[in-house]
Amino acid sequence: MNVFDYLFENSKDLEKNFLLGSKETVSFKEFHSESLKLASFLNRYFGDKQNIILISPNSKFFISAYLGILKSGNVCVPLDFAIEQENLDFIIETTSCETIFMAKGVRGKYDIPSQIHVIEEDGLEQIIEIQAVEDYYVNVEKEQLAEIIFTSGSTGSPKGVMISHQNIIANTRSIISYLNLSDKDIMCVVLPFYYCYGLSLLHTHLKVGGSLVLNNSFMFLGAVLNDMKDYKCTGFAGVPSHFQILLKKSKTFKTTEFPDLRYVTQAGGKLHAIFIDEFTQAFPDKEFYIMYGQTEATARLAYLEPSMIHEKTSSIGKPIPGVQFKIVNSKGQSLGAQEEGELLAKGQNIMLGYFKEEEETKKTIKDNWLHTGDVAVMDKDGYYYLVARKKEILKVAGKRVSPKEIEEVILSVPEVIDCTISGYDDELFGEAIQAAIVANTPFEEEQLKEKILNVCSKKLALYKIPQNILFEKTMKMSATGKKIK
Numbered sequence: 001m002n003v004f005d006y007l008f009e010n011s012k013d014l015e016k017n018f019l020l021g022s023k024e025t026v027s028f029k030e031f032h033s034e035s036l037k038l039a040s041f042l043n044r045y046f047g048d049k050q051n052i053i054l055i056s057p058n059s060k061f062f063i064s065a066y067l068g069i070l071k072s073g074n075v076c077v078p079l080d081f082a083i084e085q086e087n088l089d090f091i092i093e094t095t096s097c098e099t100i101f102m103a104k105g106v107r108g109k110y111d112i113p114s115q116i117h118v119i120e121e122d123g124l125e126q127i128i129e130i131q132a133v134e135d136y137y138v139n140v141e142k143e144q145l146a147e148i149i150f151t152s153g154s155t156g157s158p159k160g161v162m163i164s165h166q167n168i169i170a171n172t173r174s175i176i177s178y179l180n181l182s183d184k185d186i187m188c189v190v191l192p193f194y195y196c197y198g199l200s201l202l203h204t205h206l207k208v209g210g211s212l213v214l215n216n217s218f219m220f221l222g223a224v225l226n227d228m229k230d231y232k233c234t235g236f237a238g239v240p241s242h243f244q245i246l247l248k249k250s251k252t253f254k255t256t257e258f259p260d261l262r263y264v265t266q267a268g269g270k271l272h273a274i275f276i277d278e279f280t281q282a283f284p285d286k287e288f289y290i291m292y293g294q295t296e297a298t299a300r301l302a303y304l305e306p307s308m309i310h311e312k313t314s315s316i317g318k319p320i321p322g323v324q325f326k327i328v329n330s331k332g333q334s335l336g337a338q339e340e341g342e343l344l345a346k347g348q349n350i351m352l353g354y355f356k357e358e359e360e361t362k363k364t365i366k367d368n369w370l371h372t373g374d375v376a377v378m379d380k381d382g383y384y385y386l387v388a389r390k391k392e393i394l395k396v397a398g399k400r401v402s403p404k405e406i407e408e409v410i411l412s413v414p415e416v417i418d419c420t421i422s423g424y425d426d427e428l429f430g431e432a433i434q435a436a437i438v439a440n441t442p443f444e445e446e447q448l449k450e451k452i453l454n455v456c457s458k459k460l461a462l463y464k465i466p467q468n469i470l471f472e473k474t475m476k477m478s479a480t481g482k483k484i485k
Contacts, residue, residue: 002140003165004039004071007172007206008032018206020186020213020231024060028209031063037131038068038124039138042099046117048073048138051095051148055079056103058193058214061121063202064128065101066193070165073138076147077160078194081106087158091150092116094160094356142166148355149196149295160355161295170348171298172203174320178303179235179263179289183209186260188233190218190242197267200299201237218242221250232260239268240275241418241477247278248417248440254282263287267300270386270404273313274411280309292316292386296370297323298349302384315383316376323347325384326369327376336378340387343376344369375402394423394431396463406433406466409459413452415439418475421466435466438475445471 011018014028042052052069054076056062062078069076077095079088081103088110091097099117101124102110112118119127146165150158175181187205189212191198205212213231215224228236238246243266246253264279264286271290280288287306293299302325304317319325326334327341335341350370353361364371375387387402394401403421410419418438423431439448449469456465 001165001169002071002073002138003146003168003203004035004067006165006169007067007203009207011206011209014209016183016209016211018211019060019063020211021227024214026060026063028206031067034064034128035067035071037128038064039071041127041131042068042072042074043138046074046099049075049145050099051075051077051097053077053079053092053095053097053100054102054194055081055083055100055106057081057106057216058189058198059103061101061103061124062193065119065124066202069101070146071138073140073144075145077150078147078199079150080192080194085110087150091158091160095148140165143352145352149194149199151295159357159360162352162355163298164352167298167349167351168203170322171200171300172207174322174349175200175204175300176208177321178305179204179265181205181208181210185210185234185262186213186231187211187235187237188213188215188224188228188231189237190215190224191237191239192216196295196299197237197239197293218245221246221253225250225253225256228258228261229256233258234260234262235264236261237265237267240266240271241475243271243275243279244418244475247275247282254278258283258286261286263289263306265289265291267291267293272404272408272411274408276309276313290315290317292384294370294372296351296364296372297345297347298351300349301325301345301347301372304383308383312379312381312383315379315385318382318384319345319347323349325378327378332366337380338377340375340377343372343374343384343386345372346370394421394433396423396431396433401433401464406435406456406460406464409456410435410437410452410466412459413448413455415443415448416452424468432467433464434468434470437469437471438473439471 011028012032017025018028018031019026052074054065066076101119104120107120143164145162146168147163148160150160181204187201189201193199193202213227215227218224288309290304292302300320301323302316302319304315324346326344328334328344329341346369376384378384406421407419410416416437416439420436422434424434
């Protein structure tokens with residue numbers, strides 16, 4: 001089944017607005033009609049199963065182009081609208097791309113080869129005006145490629161995650177079920193759609209007949225808070241830095257009432273317990289979902305139900321419906337409760353593989369199990385806990401150290417907004433620990449350093465205490481809001 005038809009199964013004729021906001025309002029019916037016209041145009045002039053790049057901030061243009069590409073049986077390649085020219089050149093060449101949909105404000109930043117068709121907003125509008133509506137069927141196989149989402153590769157070159165129509169359908173169905181989404185839900189979107197977490201918001205709310213409010217300027221916190229109230233948002237989704245900024249930087253967030261807000265979700269890395277406690281104390285009546293996922297799993301792999309947020313605070317919860325987990329040792333043998341090893345996952349949402357990277361695919365997917373690269377442990381109740389990324393584990397004097405444990409302790413210091421633990425070469429210990437701190441200003445550096453070390457000495461073993469503490473002015477974040485280490 002084409003994922004486009006699945007998403008619009010019950011909403012293609014709805015006059016209700018899917019997109020809300022002061023800049024653009026668009027109904028389900030309009031999106032369905034415009035996307036069909038674009039799909040028909042693409043099939044007529046470009047065929048199907050072509051890789052088509054899409055570069056745009058969250059907008060009507062992005063959604064229409066994205067949905068039209070999927071319906072046409074072509075492959076959408078959504079990219080960061082701030083992508084470097086070198087990476088864009090690499091992806092254009094790697095995917096043999098001949099067509100790019102590009103937002104008008106982005107076009108001037110890039111040198112695009114002359115043989116490539118570039119379609120901007122004006123061009124898309126012309127296509128929609130001249131193209132007749134054709135409610136046609138494009139044959140899509142179960143495992144047919146729908147999109148390629150590029151992530152940073154270990155070699156430095158972007159790595160393309162291949163997601164099928166079936167992958168999106170399976171993950172969307174699962175997320176809807178555990179979040180209890182309905183046509184009454186309105187999501188405040190601060191996550192970009194080229195990021196799998198952001199795309200999952202688009203997919204799920206389109207399927208249930210809900211609505212989205214797009215906010216592309218999260219750092220203007222007042223605008224975000226106003227949107228949540230003005231448009232009666234029932235949901236908010238963010239990565240750890242979003243919650244840290246709201247809790248530490250906004251003077252009004254914790255005292256603002258959001259009567260329509262039902263739930264929030266957090267994924268894209270670990271949100272330390274200190275922030276979870278702070279949020280739930282400020283908003284005890286809101287459901288807080290801790291979630292875990294990877295682009296390789298379309299978006300989502302696990303969630304912790306809100307009722308267990310205090311009992312299992314540091315847990316990623318249990319697998320989402322339709323997903324299985326197991327933890328294995330270095331020999332691939334399954335481990336039991338309280339035994340630490342690599343987390344593996346299986347389900348219909350697991351990617352087809354990495355684009356043109358057969359060896360990397362074979363290393364990552366074995367016997368239909370996704371090797372996540374995360375070190376985890378399961379407790380006696382079946383709840384999973386991430387210890388660290390395999391590559392993040394530090395070895396100090398031969399002892400394994402998880403950066404997350406140290407970060408958790410340092411973040412308990414009220415003045416600290418963010419903490420990043422890393423290792424550096426040391427002749428005595430092999431690897432020594434460094435803490436990069438972002439603190440509320442103003443502060444006296446030596447006094448705060450002494451306070452941090454004092455807290456660490458009380459809560460951490462001696463070898464886990466940072467040997468070096470440095471201060472940074474701001475959190476280093478990627479375009480998706482994730483912290484850059």
